[in-house]
Amino acid sequence: MTDIAIKVKDLGKRYRIGAQRHAYRTLREKLNDAALAPFRAVKSLAHTNGTAKSNGIEGQNGRNGSSQIGHATLNPAVHSANNLIWALKDVSFEVERGEVVGIIGRNGAGKSTLLKILSRITEPTEGYADIHGRIASLLEVGTGFHPELTGRENIYLNGSILGMKRAEINKKFDEMVAFAEVEKFIDTPVKHYSSGMYVRLAFAVAAHLDPEILLVDEVLAVGDAAFQKKCLGKMGDVAREGRTVLFVSHNMAAIENLCSRAILFDQGAIAFNGNVNECITAYMDTGSSTNSSDVDLTSHPARDLGALPLLKRVRLLDKDHNLKDRFVCGEPMKIEFSFERPASLGNPQFGVGVNDWMGARVFSITTYFSDSSLPALNGQSKVVCEIESLPLAPGRYTLSLSMGTLETLLVDNLENAVSFDVESVDFYGNGRVPEASFGRVLVRSRWLAVPERLETK
Amino acid sequence: MISSSHFAVRESQPELPTLRIAPSKGWVPLKLNDLWDYRELLYFLIWRDIKVRYKQTALGATWAIIQPFLTMVVFSVFFGHLAKVPSDGIPYPIFSFAALVPWTFFASGLNQSSNSLVGSGSLITKVYFPRLIIPLASVFSGIIDFALAFIVLLAMMFYYGMMPTLNVLWLPLFLLLALVTSLGVGLWLSALNVEYRDVRYVVPFITQFWMLATPIGYPSSLLHEPWRTVFGLNPMVGVVEGFRWALLGTNTAPGPIVAVSAAAAIGILITGAFYFRRMEKTFADIV
Numbered sequence: 001m002t003d004i005a006i007k008v009k010d011l012g013k014r015y016r017i018g019a020q021r022h023a024y025r026t027l028r029e030k031l032n033d034a035a036l037a038p039f040r041a042v043k044s045l046a047h048t049n050g051t052a053k054s055n056g057i058e059g060q061n062g063r064n065g066s067s068q069i070g071h072a073t074l075n076p077a078v079h080s081a082n083n084l085i086w087a088l089k090d091v092s093f094e095v096e097r098g099e100v101v102g103i104i105g106r107n108g109a110g111k112s113t114l115l116k117i118l119s120r121i122t123e124p125t126e127g128y129a130d131i132h133g134r135i136a137s138l139l140e141v142g143t144g145f146h147p148e149l150t151g152r153e154n155i156y157l158n159g160s161i162l163g164m165k166r167a168e169i170n171k172k173f174d175e176m177v178a179f180a181e182v183e184k185f186i187d188t189p190v191k192h193y194s195s196g197m198y199v200r201l202a203f204a205v206a207a208h209l210d211p212e213i214l215l216v217d218e219v220l221a222v223g224d225a226a227f228q229k230k231c232l233g234k235m236g237d238v239a240r241e242g243r244t245v246l247f248v249s250h251n252m253a254a255i256e257n258l259c260s261r262a263i264l265f266d267q268g269a270i271a272f273n274g275n276v277n278e279c280i281t282a283y284m285d286t287g288s289s290t291n292s293s294d295v296d297l298t299s300h301p302a303r304d305l306g307a308l309p310l311l312k313r314v315r316l317l318d319k320d321h322n323l324k325d326r327f328v329c330g331e332p333m334k335i336e337f338s339f340e341r342p343a344s345l346g347n348p349q350f351g352v353g354v355n356d357w358m359g360a361r362v363f364s365i366t367t368y369f370s371d372s373s374l375p376a377l378n379g380q381s382k383v384v385c386e387i388e389s390l391p392l393a394p395g396r397y398t399l400s401l402s403m404g405t406l407e408t409l410l411v412d413n414l415e416n417a418v419s420f421d422v423e424s425v426d427f428y429g430n431g432r433v434p435e436a437s438f439g440r441v442l443v444r445s446r447w448l449a450v451p452e453r454l455e456t457k
Numbered sequence: 458m459i460s461s462s463h464f465a466v467r468e469s470q471p472e473l474p475t476l477r478i479a480p481s482k483g484w485v486p487l488k489l490n491d492l493w494d495y496r497e498l499l500y501f502l503i504w505r506d507i508k509v510r511y512k513q514t515a516l517g518a519t520w521a522i523i524q525p526f527l528t529m530v531v532f533s534v535f536f537g538h539l540a541k542v543p544s545d546g547i548p549y550p551i552f553s554f555a556a557l558v559p560w561t562f563f564a565s566g567l568n569q570s571s572n573s574l575v576g577s578g579s580l581i582t583k584v585y586f587p588r589l590i591i592p593l594a595s596v597f598s599g600i601i602d603f604a605l606a607f608i609v610l611l612a613m614m615f616y617y618g619m620m621p622t623l624n625v626l627w628l629p630l631f632l633l634l635a636l637v638t639s640l641g642v643g644l645w646l647s648a649l650n651v652e653y654r655d656v657r658y659v660v661p662f663i664t665q666f667w668m669l670a671t672p673i674g675y676p677s678s679l680l681h682e683p684w685r686t687v688f689g690l691n692p693m694v695g696v697v698e699g700f701r702w703a704l705l706g707t708n709t710a711p712g713p714i715v716a717v718s719a720a721a722a723i724g725i726l727i728t729g730a731f732y733f734r735r736m737e738k739t740f741a742d743i744v
Contacts, residue, residue: 121583121585122738123478124480126480128477129477129479132476135476143583146509148508149505149508149512153508160498160500161498163586
């Protein structure tokens, strides 16, 4: 009884989503709502039959998975007619003091929602969680970093945001700076830092948090290989010190090395809870489903505020048209859009932005800036963008998707709507495998000796 | 069992606090002790706001002075010189500037805090801390601007040969009144702004109307009792008349006005804080 650090009981979190309703409302809408309410009541009475029918059809399609607009990624555990989805439902588990528990699952399985509830960022809808001990959460490295402030200033700011006391930061300051290897630049504004330095500094602060219970979300997937190794080492130290850690990651090797137990989430519920290796096997089985490379965009949270939800779905495919979320360097990739096209809209244009894990744009491809322009569409509701060879270094990337017209420009836009991994492969055909530290882009090149006479010319 | 208390902390074991995370319903306590625990974060956020503001603007601190000063010049020319608006027997420029300095503090605090939550979305969705800290920090970070403008005010008093009386000891109280008002309204608007984004467009109007409804370019002595005291329901009336009384020695004994203003400001602050806390649980989901 005294050994329980975290006890979660029947925890559930419901989100309201919906294409007709944006994430936030405007006062005008609210006022309109109020003014029109009496009329709508009459109208809904008249239309009851019609609505019931269309709901029925949608529900059926959702179950069969045959609907054009799939419910793949947001994978609601329960889906009701008024657009409420349970991101987490009936989740119960306990974590003992000193345990390091891995949380794994596909994107949207509820892992992050769980951590957000446990770290008090958002409230549960039902159930409860008891936390015994001082808790700190690390959902992102560098939260609150300000580019104008120096490394030193950001350490204090970020440390206090993560819940450290000033005295504690003073004490650990030198250690953090040494860990980040930025001694020389500690009084330079971080906007002048390289991305590597930035991440190292951010992680250094986080790594020196000293709580009894630590919640970590996927933050180790940053930096170059050497630094990742260092971070994993630090995490290992934390684990050995007898601290309780909940660790969300897609890095199965890290989970295997660090965790004494793992919990697999699927569709907002616990699918497996126990032995790490068995859990990873179970996870690989859910991996054959195509969640993260087939994304329902109808009510996606990544949509820009105010954008028209015209893009309905995106799928990442390999050259044989199979769904895929792990590509290798240089592999062909197809990005297929399903969309809705109101009659009023001119000929649509599409764009894809490829971003690295830090959110920096690596490159963009659009129908407008392209060597083969998109033919005029008559009635089609799908287009596919073919990339001959992915020029990306190993790592995780996200895609930002947009749809517009030549006249009105951007109509719909989703930032980081879908993610995929690129894995190392013999890209250059010489048996050497590119590394993440090479930069984001792989370029084929030819190296020649310049003949003497050309040089003198 | 669903606890209705919001993140109640109770002691079950001597050294380990137990935190219960459960859904909350309706109105929730303010949890000011939680706020106190996070006072260092408040300090660092204020410090960041100030530092970044002065680093990013070319004129830096000068903005704090330019804005009220130019307004004073315009007021002096049009209201004081052309329209001959009375100024309680005090040179019009200093009469209006003594009001503009606290007003600018109030208005910029109101403006900053209204947008503070939406602007801190990345913090709110990534880490827990009492959310009240965010609008608090934006109001407090205006203090430096106020101090700079206040120095100019003192210089102007010197120029006009005015010596502050002992009443000046009350000045911090009037500044506090401006802060409380700014924070109270800021709490309301920032929480509303998360859910209804058009609040952002309403804020400039509110400030504009509020400025006209505050005796900055004119004296409140234009009104007769009891209306003058009723005017104090606008807490900035108390602030502005208080500043003039404390610094310039206007003989418009502001007692009743200030009392009414203080009551109104505290009312706004308390209701604002409770409304903010009530809406707080939805911030991370919709910001």
